[in-house]
Amino acid sequence: MEALPSSAGVAVPVHVAIIMDGNGRWAKARGLPRTIGHQRGAEAVRRTVRGAAELGIGYLTLFGFSSENWKRPAAEIDDLMGLLRLYLRGEIAELDRNGVRLRVVGERERLGPEIVRLIEDAEERTRSNARLNLTVALSYGGRAEIARAARLIAAAVKAGEFEVEDIDETCFARYLLTAGIPDPDLLIRTSGEQRISNFLLWQSAYTELLFLDRLWPDFSKDDLEDAVREFSRRDRRYGASA
Numbered sequence: 001m002e003a004l005p006s007s008a009g010v011a012v013p014v015h016v017a018i019i020m021d022g023n024g025r026w027a028k029a030r031g032l033p034r035t036i037g038h039q040r041g042a043e044a045v046r047r048t049v050r051g052a053a054e055l056g057i058g059y060l061t062l063f064g065f066s067s068e069n070w071k072r073p074a075a076e077i078d079d080l081m082g083l084l085r086l087y088l089r090g091e092i093a094e095l096d097r098n099g100v101r102l103r104v105v106g107e108r109e110r111l112g113p114e115i116v117r118l119i120e121d122a123e124e125r126t127r128s129n130a131r132l133n134l135t136v137a138l139s140y141g142g143r144a145e146i147a148r149a150a151r152l153i154a155a156a157v158k159a160g161e162f163e164v165e166d167i168d169e170t171c172f173a174r175y176l177l178t179a180g181i182p183d184p185d186l187l188i189r190t191s192g193e194q195r196i197s198n199f200l201l202w203q204s205a206y207t208e209l210l211f212l213d214r215l216w217p218d219f220s221k222d223d224l225e226d227a228v229r230e231f232s233r234r235d236r237r238y239g240a241s242a
């Protein structure tokens with residue numbers, strides 16, 4: 001596949017979000033344990049982060065572990081947390097070198113003190129990078145995020161910081177975990193499932209959705225380029241007439 005020539009007028013989305021799904025099915029199809037699927041999924045994360053930076057995507061948000069994924073067997077959760085520790089320990093230097101700023105959104109306390117410390121270190125170390133804003137959603141749920149924002153806003157009103165009448169969409173968005181990050185332009189879900197699974201509920205109001213049959217461990221830079229091309233063909237109207 002040819003590279004995306006900048007002269008081709010392809011409108012690269014500013015913010016791409018991905019629901020990285022299908023690790024388990026990838027492993028099952030090969031008679032392998034799910035944990036191998038997750039390992040290969042972590043490799044796809046590395047490829048995708050590199051590819052996004054090369055394509056000039058400004059923001060990449062990856063759904064790595066949902067609030068609901070805590071329902072999975074303890075052994076699978078342990079494997080996933082082990083991979084997360086490996087990723088945070090092994091990738092930060094390269095992310096930093098490549099100008100990637102890492103942020104994590106979600107109920108991070110549930111990930112345990114060791115991972116929390118690794119996340120804080122990584123966020124601090126990459127804070128001033130601006131080539132690619134990488135946000136990883138971990139122990140994240142869109143409804144939990146919206147409920148949290150409502151709690152914070154209620155507390156601010158109670159403390160007399162502003163009036164109930166001042167609460168509008170802009171004000172609300174400032175209390176979300178993604179404050180300061182633009183809404184996603186394109187949301188990709190791999191694995192053939194066609195649902196949002198509690199990801200970025202508020203933020204994806206006008207996001208273009210793309211559902212791919214590819215299982216996450218097989219997701220390649222070509223797939224990302226194809227997705228960007230498909231995005232550039234979409235006609236976004238935001239409710240206005242054509």
Ligand code: IPE
Pocket residue numbers: 020021022023024025026064065066069080191216
């Ligand atoms: C995505 O792959 C990774 C996580 C949700 C942590 P799955 O583990 O959901 O894989 P499938 O959907 O069972 O194939």
Ligand code: IPE
Pocket residue numbers: 019020021022063064065066069193195197
């Ligand atoms: C969504 O995938 C969460 C992540 C990819 C991290 P799931 O596999 O948890 O979603 P469902 O259960 O199929 O909706």
Ligand code: MG
Pocket residue numbers: 021022023
């Ligand atoms: Mg899944």
